[in-house]
Amino acid sequence: MNLTEIYIQEVTRRLPEKNREDIALELRSTIGDMLPDDYNENDVKDVLEKLGNPAALASGYRDQPMHLIGPRYFDVYISLLKMIIPIAAVVAVISMIAEYFIGFGGEEAILNVVITIISEGIWRIIEVGINVFFWLTLVFAIIERTDKGKEQYPLSASLKKWTPEDLKTVIYIPKKKAITKLEVFGYLMWTAIWATFYFYANHLLGVYEGGGDGLRFVMPAFNQDVLLRYWPIVLVVIALEIGLGLYKLLKGQWTKKVAIFHTIVELFATVVSIVIVSNPNLMNQEFITYMSHLFSTSTKQFEIWIVGGVIIIFVVYAAISIFDGFRKARIR
Numbered sequence: 001m002n003l004t005e006i007y008i009q010e011v012t013r014r015l016p017e018k019n020r021e022d023i024a025l026e027l028r029s030t031i032g033d034m035l036p037d038d039y040n041e042n043d044v045k046d047v048l049e050k051l052g053n054p055a056a057l058a059s060g061y062r063d064q065p066m067h068l069i070g071p072r073y074f075d076v077y078i079s080l081l082k083m084i085i086p087i088a089a090v091v092a093v094i095s096m097i098a099e100y101f102i103g104f105g106g107e108e109a110i111l112n113v114v115i116t117i118i119s120e121g122i123w124r125i126i127e128v129g130i131n132v133f134f135w136l137t138l139v140f141a142i143i144e145r146t147d148k149g150k151e152q153y154p155l156s157a158s159l160k161k162w163t164p165e166d167l168k169t170v171i172y173i174p175k176k177k178a179i180t181k182l183e184v185f186g187y188l189m190w191t192a193i194w195a196t197f198y199f200y201a202n203h204l205l206g207v208y209e210g211g212g213d214g215l216r217f218v219m220p221a222f223n224q225d226v227l228l229r230y231w232p233i234v235l236v237v238i239a240l241e242i243g244l245g246l247y248k249l250l251k252g253q254w255t256k257k258v259a260i261f262h263t264i265v266e267l268f269a270t271v272v273s274i275v276i277v278s279n280p281n282l283m284n285q286e287f288i289t290y291m292s293h294l295f296s297t298s299t300k301q302f303e304i305w306i307v308g309g310v311i312i313i314f315v316v317y318a319a320i321s322i323f324d325g326f327r328k329a330r331i332r
Contacts, residue, residue, distance in 0.1 A: 003044050004031050007054060014058035023061055069140050072147070075154045077140045085132050086181040087249065090188050092128045093121050094242075097192045173253045177331040184249045191241040198234060201227055207290060221287045230276050237272055240265045254328035262325040270318040277310050 008027045012020040034047045051057060059066045069077050097117060153161065197204050202224035209218050244265050251258055276282065283303065292302040 003041065003048060004028070007031075007048050007051070010054035011058045011061070014055060015061055019061070068137065068144075070144055071154055073140050073144055073155060077136065081133065081136060084136065085129050086185060088128045088132050089125045090185050090245075092124045094188060094192050096120055096124050097196060171253070174331055177253050177328050179248045179252055179254060179258075181249065184245050187248070188242065188245045191238060191245070195234075195238050198227065199231075206284075206287060219287055219290060220284050222282055223284055226279055226281050227276070230272070233272055237265075237269045240268060254325060254331070256326075256329050259322075259325040259329040263322045266318045266322050270314050273314050274311050277307055277314075 008024050008031075011027060012024050015023060031044075031047055031051070034050070035043055056066070100117060100120070155161065201222045202220040203217065206217060206221040207219040209216050244261055247261060248258060280303075283306070285299075288299050288302055292299045295302065297305075
């Protein structure tokens with residue numbers, strides 16, 4: 001068995017056809033120079049071991065990397081993946097929920113609605129993640145193979161060689177001050193959920209009764225016409241909350257500006273909520289009667305409990321949330 005020729009074949013078969021002959025001659029000459037005059041098979045093995053794996057040697061001749069994303073771009077690649085995937089996932093889920101409820105006929109049971117949204121949302125997140133991963137990987141693989149630089153040191157975020165000066169552009173964020181992507185995702189999801197319940201309250205919020213076919217919606221809690229009188233101002237609240245979520249995602253930490261923006265949104269949303277809840281015609285009279293009988297109280301008392309309780313919850317939550325925002329912004 002001629003190990004030298006087999007080795008040369010293993011190298012050259014990985015190379016362009018036009019270069020194989022020349023490189024094969026070069027390799028034979030190199031191996032011949034490295035062998036002693038009276039060599040045996042063990043001498044040949046020693047020489048071939050020094051030359052290394054044929055695939056690695058062929059890669060050297062082709063002047064192309066053996067990896068998809070090398071150390072030079074890997075850190076930047078991973079950082080972009082971590083940044084783009086959550087943003088794309090949030091946008092996809094919000095658009096999916098909006099798209100679903102635009103075509104919602106109001107006939108489905110709430111349990112089916114929740115299951116559909118969750119399953120469709122998970123699938124959209126997976127779909128978006130796969131797409132972002134594929135296209136970003138493809139872009140970096142092309143960059144890797146078109147870059148003529150020979151250095152393998154990791155590049156900084158500015159795609160230049162790292163220097164201590166780069167540390168001046170990095171912001172130190174204490175853990176308790178940081179705003180995580182999961183927190184922003186949850187905040188935007190909550191906005192999508194309450195907005196959905198607002199525009200379809202007469203199909204989703206009310207009295208359900210169990211039966212052989214599962215839960216059955218029998219009575220709405222709110223008068224939808226009264227509720228929808230406030231839709232322009234509710235849209236402003238939704239826009240403010242989405243803007244705040246994206247601003248938090250951009251900043252990545254609690255600052256004085258974030259806390260002020262957060263305070264404005266909380267105060268505005270709380271005032272709007274109180275105005276809507278205080279409307280005496282908001283709740284369905286049939287629902288009030290049903291619930292007052294259920295809790296053995298008068299309809300007036302039930303209304304006072306509900307309206308007063310909801311207002312207290314909104315005010316207390318807003319106060320705690322605003323205080324917590326400024327507390328985190330002061331952390332150094």
